[in-house]
Amino acid sequence: MHGWKGKFLRINLSKSKAKAERYDGVIARNFLGGRGFAAKILWDELKPRVDPLSPENKLVFAVGPLTGFSLPSSGKLVVAAKSPLTGGYGDGNVGTYAAIHMRKAGYDAVIVEGKAKEPTILLVQDNQIEFLDAGDFWGLNSFETERKLREVYGKTVGVLSIGQAGENLVKFANIVCQEGRAGGRPGIGAVMGSKNLKAVVFVGSGDLSAADPKELKKLSADGYREILTKPNYAFWKRQGTMMTVEWSQENSVLPTYNYREGVFDEADAIGGFAMEKIKVSQRGCPNCNMTCGNVVKDSTRKKSELDYENVVMLGSNIGLGNLKRIAVLNRLADEFGLDAISLGNTIGFAMEASERGLIKEKIPWGDYKVVKTLIEDVAYRRGLGDMLAEGTRFMAEKIGGNSKRWAMNVKGLEISAYDCHAAPAMALAFGTSPIGAHHKDAWVISWEMKVGRESYRKKKVDKVIEFQRIRGGIFESLTVCRLPWIELGFELEWYTRFLHATTGLEITWKDLNVVADRIYALIRAFWVREYGRNWTREMDVPPARWFEEPLTKGALKGAKLSRAKYDAMLKAYYEKRGWDERGIPTKTTLMKLGLGDVAKKLKKYVKLSD
Numbered sequence: 001m002h003g004w005k006g007k008f009l010r011i012n013l014s015k016s017k018a019k020a021e022r023y024d025g026v027i028a029r030n031f032l033g034g035r036g037f038a039a040k041i042l043w044d045e046l047k048p049r050v051d052p053l054s055p056e057n058k059l060v061f062a063v064g065p066l067t068g069f070s071l072p073s074s075g076k077l078v079v080a081a082k083s084p085l086t087g088g089y090g091d092g093n094v095g096t097y098a099a100i101h102m103r104k105a106g107y108d109a110v111i112v113e114g115k116a117k118e119p120t121i122l123l124v125q126d127n128q129i130e131f132l133d134a135g136d137f138w139g140l141n142s143f144e145t146e147r148k149l150r151e152v153y154g155k156t157v158g159v160l161s162i163g164q165a166g167e168n169l170v171k172f173a174n175i176v177c178q179e180g181r182a183g184g185r186p187g188i189g190a191v192m193g194s195k196n197l198k199a200v201v202f203v204g205s206g207d208l209s210a211a212d213p214k215e216l217k218k219l220s221a222d223g224y225r226e227i228l229t230k231p232n233y234a235f236w237k238r239q240g241t242m243m244t245v246e247w248s249q250e251n252s253v254l255p256t257y258n259y260r261e262g263v264f265d266e267a268d269a270i271g272g273f274a275m276e277k278i279k280v281s282q283r284g285c286p287n288c289n290m291t292c293g294n295v296v297k298d299s300t301r302k303k304s305e306l307d308y309e310n311v312v313m314l315g316s317n318i319g320l321g322n323l324k325r326i327a328v329l330n331r332l333a334d335e336f337g338l339d340a341i342s343l344g345n346t347i348g349f350a351m352e353a354s355e356r357g358l359i360k361e362k363i364p365w366g367d368y369k370v371v372k373t374l375i376e377d378v379a380y381r382r383g384l385g386d387m388l389a390e391g392t393r394f395m396a397e398k399i400g401g402n403s404k405r406w407a408m409n410v411k412g413l414e415i416s417a418y419d420c421h422a423a424p425a426m427a428l429a430f431g432t433s434p435i436g437a438h439h440k441d442a443w444v445i446s447w448e449m450k451v452g453r454e455s456y457r458k459k460k461v462d463k464v465i466e467f468q469r470i471r472g473g474i475f476e477s478l479t480v481c482r483l484p485w486i487e488l489g490f491e492l493e494w495y496t497r498f499l500h501a502t503t504g505l506e507i508t509w510k511d512l513n514v515v516a517d518r519i520y521a522l523i524r525a526f527w528v529r530e531y532g533r534n535w536t537r538e539m540d541v542p543p544a545r546w547f548e549e550p551l552t553k554g555a556l557k558g559a560k561l562s563r564a565k566y567d568a569m570l571k572a573y574y575e576k577r578g579w580d581e582r583g584i585p586t587k588t589t590l591m592k593l594g595l596g597d598v599a600k601k602l603k604k605y606v607k608l609s610d
C-alpha cells in the first residue's frame, strides 16, 4: 500500500502494553484517514453508552495519506473520542509535528485504551513504545510540560500534552502543542486526563512510501509556489484569521454579550489591525508556508498566539475590548488546555446569569480581573468554576430560569464565533455539524453574505452539504489544513493530484464526496446509538435566542431567525442526505454507502426507516 502506512498502534494503558496492527486497505479507501478512521474505530470498538471519562472510552490520534509528505499545510492531526461534553462523537484538528512523527514512526492512527495506574507519558519512538512516569509532570501546564519534554527528546519531536484542565476533567479541556496550537474542543483533553495520560511524545525516523515520488516532488514544489502567487497571500501573512474580526463587525455577526448582539462598540480595538500593532512574530504548523499564528506580547509582556475565535470569545462575547488583556486570557486558556471557544461561551453565560440574578456571584461584563480568576477556577474546578467546567448545557439545567434559551450550544458543544440572528445557512451549519456547534465543517457565512443573508432557499441547504463534504468529510480525513483553499483559493484539484502521487489511486472529487457522506452517516449513527430514544430532531436546532430575541443594535437591528423557515431548511437537509424526518440515516442510505453492518447494529437502538 502506498500513501497509507497500513498500520495502527494500539496502546493499552491499564496493562502498559502496545501492539502494532495491520488494517485492511478497504478501510483506507472507504474512510481515508483522520476523522474517517476515528469515526470507524469508535463506532466499531466502543461499547454503546460508555462513560466518556471511564477507561472504556478510547482516545484516537489519526492522520491521513498525505501527512508527513512535503505537501502544503499537511502537518495536521485529528484527536477524537466519545465526548464528555456532548455525549456524542467528538474530535478536533491540530497542527503539530506529532502528525509527521507519528507517520514516520509507522502509524496512521494510534488507539489509546484503558487507564494508567499512575500519571504517565507515552513515548512512541518508531516501534519502541515506553510508558514513562509522569509524576513530575502532573500539575504542570501544557507549555511547561512540552518544554521539559523537548529538553530531553529534542526540539523537533512531536509532543501532545494536556494542562491542568485535562487533568481535572474539565469537559471542554483540549490537547495542546507548540505553545499555541490546540485541538479537541469537545473535551478530548479531559478524556486524555481521565486515562492519566499527561503527554504523548512521537519520534519517528522511517520513510514514507509514495506511489510516484518524482511526481510528488514536482507537485510539492509547484503547490508551495502556487500558494505564494495568490493575491491574498501577503495580507494573510500579516493578519491570518484575525482579519475576520473587522469583517464580522461589518456584517453584524460578531458575537457580543453572549450572542445578544452582532456588533461590538470596541471592535476596532480587538481587530486584525490592532493586533498588527502588538505583533512580535509569526509561527505555524509544520509543512506550511502560510504560517498564520500571530504572536503578540500581552499586557504582562508574555507571548500569546492569537486567532479570531479566541479573541472574539474572550473579547466581544464577554464585553472585553482590550486586546493585550484578551491575549493574557488566551494564553491562560492554552496553558491550562481549555478550549477558548467554550471557555468564552461559559463565561458569557455566567455574566448574563449574574446580571439576571440567577447566580449569586457578581461577574460584570468585561471585568478582566474577575474573568482571569474565573479561568483559573475553571481549570482547577473551584467554586463557580466547577459549574462552568461542565459547559453551558449543564449550567442551564442547573440554574434553570429559562436560561436554556440563551445557553449558546448545539448538542452540548458551545457555538463558535459567528452570530446567526441573520445568517440562516450558518445556523443550519451549526445545527448539523457532526460534533455539535463548530464552524469547521461548513463555514458558509462568507458565501451567505454574498448571496443574500435573508433567504432560506434550497441552494443554501445544498451549500451547507457541499461544504460539509469538502471540509468536514475530506479535509478532516486527509488531515490537511483547509485554509489554503478557503482563504487563498488554492484549487481543490491539487488534492486529488496529491492523492494520486502518494497512493497511486485515481480518486476523483465525486469519489471523495461519497467517502464524506459515508463518514457523516457513520457519525450520525454514532450519535443516535448513544442517545437512542432520546435522539430528536431538536438536537439539530440552534438555541432559542436567535429565533426569539432580535438584535437591538447595528444595521441589522430587529433581525432574528424564523423557526418555521429553519425547520423547512432542516427538512430539505435531511432529504438531501437520505436521512428520515428525525435526522436518522435510512436503511437504504446506509446500504448505499456500504454501511449495511451499521444498519444492522443501529436498529437495536432505534427503529430505522426504509
Ligand code: PTT
Pocket: 076, 091, 092, 093, 094, 095, 096, 174, 180, 181, 182, 183, 184, 185, 186, 241, 285, 305, 307, 308, 309, 310, 333, 334, 337, 338, 339, 340, 341, 440, 475, 476, 479, 480, 481, 482, 483
Ligand atoms: C478549533 C478551534 C479554533 S478554529 C480556534 S481558532 W480558528 C480555537 N483555537 C484555540 C486555541 O488556539 N487555543 C485554545 N486553548 N483553544 C482554542 N479553541 C478553538 O479551537 C488552528 C487553525 C485554525 S485557527 C482554524 S480556524 C483552522 N481549523 C482547521 C480545522 O479545524 N481543520 C482543518 N483541516 N484545518 C484547519 N485549519 C485551521 O487551523 P479544534 P491549530 Mg485547532 C491555540 O482544534 O478542536 O478543531 O477547534 O488547530 O493547529 O491550533 O490551528 O479561527
Ligand code: SF4
Pocket: 073, 074, 075, 095, 283, 284, 285, 288, 289, 290, 291, 292, 293, 481, 482, 483, 484
Ligand atoms: Fe497551520 Fe495556519 Fe498553515 Fe493552516 S494556514 S497549516 S492553521 S499555519
